[in-house]
Amino acid sequence: MNQNRHTLRAFDASLDSLRSEVLGMGAAVTMNLERAVHGLLMENMDECNSVIADDETVDQYEKDIDVMAMSLMVRFNPVATDLRMVISSMNVARSLERISDHAVNIARRARKILRAGENEKVKMVEPLYTMAALELRDAITAYADGSVERALGLHDKDAELDRAQKKLAKGISKLIEGQEGNVVQLIHLLFVLRSLERVGDLAVNIGEEVVFIESAEDIRHQ
Amino acid sequence: MSFVPQLNERSMNEINFDATPEPALPAEIPVMSPAKSRGTEGKEAAKSLIEIEDLGFSYDLGQTETLRNITLSIPKGQVTSFIGPSGCGKSTLLRCLNRMNDLIDTAKVTRGKIKIMGQDIHAADVDPIELRKRVGMVFQKYNPFPKSIFENAAYGMRIQGVKSQKVLAEAVERALKQSALWDEVKDRLNSSALGLSGGQQQRLCIARAIAVQPEIILMDEPCSALDPIATARIEELITDLKENYTIVIVTHNMQQATRVSARTAFFYLGELIEVGPTTKIFGNPSKKQTEDYVSGRFG
Numbered sequence: 001m002n003q004n005r006h007t008l009r010a011f012d013a014s015l016d017s018l019r020s021e022v023l024g025m026g027a028a029v030t031m032n033l034e035r036a037v038h039g040l041l042m043e044n045m046d047e048c049n050s051v052i053a054d055d056e057t058v059d060q061y062e063k064d065i066d067v068m069a070m071s072l073m074v075r076f077n078p079v080a081t082d083l084r085m086v087i088s089s090m091n092v093a094r095s096l097e098r099i100s101d102h103a104v105n106i107a108r109r110a111r112k113i114l115r116a117g118e119n120e121k122v123k124m125v126e127p128l129y130t131m132a133a134l135e136l137r138d139a140i141t142a143y144a145d146g147s148v149e150r151a152l153g154l155h156d157k158d159a160e161l162d163r164a165q166k167k168l169a170k171g172i173s174k175l176i177e178g179q180e181g182n183v184v185q186l187i188h189l190l191f192v193l194r195s196l197e198r199v200g201d202l203a204v205n206i207g208e209e210v211v212f213i214e215s216a217e218d219i220r221h222q
Numbered sequence: 223m224s225f226v227p228q229l230n231e232r233s234m235n236e237i238n239f240d241a242t243p244e245p246a247l248p249a250e251i252p253v254m255s256p257a258k259s260r261g262t263e264g265k266e267a268a269k270s271l272i273e274i275e276d277l278g279f280s281y282d283l284g285q286t287e288t289l290r291n292i293t294l295s296i297p298k299g300q301v302t303s304f305i306g307p308s309g310c311g312k313s314t315l316l317r318c319l320n321r322m323n324d325l326i327d328t329a330k331v332t333r334g335k336i337k338i339m340g341q342d343i344h345a346a347d348v349d350p351i352e353l354r355k356r357v358g359m360v361f362q363k364y365n366p367f368p369k370s371i372f373e374n375a376a377y378g379m380r381i382q383g384v385k386s387q388k389v390l391a392e393a394v395e396r397a398l399k400q401s402a403l404w405d406e407v408k409d410r411l412n413s414s415a416l417g418l419s420g421g422q423q424q425r426l427c428i429a430r431a432i433a434v435q436p437e438i439i440l441m442d443e444p445c446s447a448l449d450p451i452a453t454a455r456i457e458e459l460i461t462d463l464k465e466n467y468t469i470v471i472v473t474h475n476m477q478q479a480t481r482v483s484a485r486t487a488f489f490y491l492g493e494l495i496e497v498g499p500t501t502k503i504f505g506n507p508s509k510k511q512t513e514d515y516v517s518g519r520f521g
Contacts, residue, residue, distance in 0.1 A: 004514055004519040005519065006519050007518050007519065007520065008518055011518060077477055079505070081513060084505075216505065216506035
C-alpha cells in the first residue's frame with residue numbers, strides 16, 4: 001500500500017471511505033456467518049431468521065461500494081495502486097456478498113435441521129466453521145493491512161479446510177448410505193459443510209485481490 | 223461463543239519521499255509477464271528511431287546541468303509521451319531532439335549523444351535547418367502566420383524552394399487531409415488562418431509541420447490551450463498520424479498520455495526516472511517516484 005498521501009485530500013478521503021466501507025461489510029458478513037452457525041449449534045431459530053433478514057444489509061453494502069468506486073473513478077481517475085485498490089475493492093465486496101449468501105444458506109439449512117429435531121452430528125460443523133472463520137478473518141485483515149504474506153497464507157489454510165470438509169462429508173455420506181439417523185437432516189448437514197468450504201474459497205479470492213492491489217501480480221487460477 | 227475476528231489497525235503513516243532515494247535506473251524497464259499481469263502488459267518494443275545516450279544539457283554553458291544522464295530509445299512509428307512536473311526537463315529534452323536549443327547562445331549539450339537513425343545530430347556535418355525538416359515541431363500555443371490557410375500549410379515547402387503551384391497545392395491538400403482539417407477549410411484556403419478556431423489553428427500548425435514530410439513530429443503540450451472537443455480532435459489526429467510518423471509529445475495531462483501514447487517516459491529534476499509501456503507506467507510503475515507522480519501524491 002502506498003502510504004504517501006495524495007495532493008488532493010478529497011482523493012485520500014474517498015479511498016479511505018471505500019476501504020472503510022469494505023471493512024464494514026467484512027464485519028457484517030463475518031457476523032452473519034457466525035450467527036448462522038451459532039444458530040445451528042445452539043438450536044436458536046431466531047438467530048437463523050435474523051441472518052436471513054440481515055442479508056439485505058450486506059446486499060446494500062455491495063451496491064454502495066460499487067457506487068463509491070464508480071464515483072471515485074469518475075472524479076479522480078485513479079491509476080496504478082489506486083486503480084487496483086478501487087477495482088479490487090469491488091471484487092472483494094463481490095466475494096463478501098457471496099459469503100453472506102452462504103451464511104444465509106447455512107441458516108436456511110439450520111432451520112430445516114432444527115425443525116426435524118435434535119441431531120448430535122451437527123457438532124461436526126464447529127471445527128470446520130472455525131477454520132473457515134479464521135480464513136475469512138485473515139482475508140479481511142490482509143485487505144485492511146495490505147499484507148501480501150497473510151493473503152498468500154490463505155492457500156495453505158484453504159487446502160486444510162478442503163481436506164477436513166471432504167473427510168467429514170465422506171463420514172456423513174456413509175451414514176446416509178447406511179440409513180443411520182435422520183437422512184434428511186444429514187443431507188442438509190452436507191450442504192452446510194459445503195457452504196463452509198465455499199467460504200474458504202471466497203476468502204482465498206479476497207486474498208488474491210490483496211496480492212493484486214499490493215504487487216500487481218495476478219495469481220488467480222494458478 | 224464468539225468467532226468474530228479482530229481486525230488489525232491499519233497504519234497510514236506518511237513516508238518522507240526524500241528519505242527513500244531510488245537506485246539508478248536501467249533505460250528500459252522490463253514488461254511484466256502477460257501471464258502474471260492484469261491489464262498492465264504493454265506493446266512489444268518497436269524498432270528504435272531515436273537513441274539518446276547519456277545526454278547532459280546546460281542552459282548556462284555547463285555551469286548547471288538541466289538534463290543529466292538521459293539514456294532513452296524512442297521507437298519508430300509510435301507515440302512516446304514525456305511526463306513530469308514543471309522544470310523536470312521534458313520540454314528541454316524535446317527541443318534537443320531537433321536542436322531548437324541551438325538558438326539560445328548559452329545552451330550547450332555537455333555530454334552524450336542523440337542519434338536519429340544512427341546519425342549523431344550534433345555531428346559537424348549536420349545542418350540544423352535540414353535536421354528540423356526531418357524533425358518537425360508543434361508548440362503549446364498555436365502560432366499560425368498572419369497569412370492565408372494555404373500559405374501557412376505551404377510555408378515549409380516554400381522555404382525549401384518549391385515553386386511549382388501544382389506541387390504546392392498537392393502537398394497542402396495532403397497535409398490538410400492528414401491533419402483532418404481539409405473538409406473544414408477546403409472552400410476557404412485563401413482566407414486568413416487567424417480566422418480559424420483555436421483547435422483548427424493548432425491542426426493547421428500540425429499540417430504546416432507535416433507538409434514537409436518529416437520523419438518525427440515533436441509536440442510540446444499541443445492541447446494545453448484547447449477545449450475538450452478540440453483536444454479530442456488533436457488526440458484523434460495524433461493516433462492517425464502515428465501510422466506515418468514517429469511522435470514525441472510533452473504533456474501535463476496524464477489522461478492524454480494514457481490515451482495517445484504507447485510508451486511514456488517520466489522525468490524528475492532533469493533525470494529520466496522511468497520509461498516503459500504506458501499501461502505499465504500508469505498501471506504498475508516500477509519506481510515509487512513514478513507511482514507518486516502519476517497517482518497525484520507528488521510534492
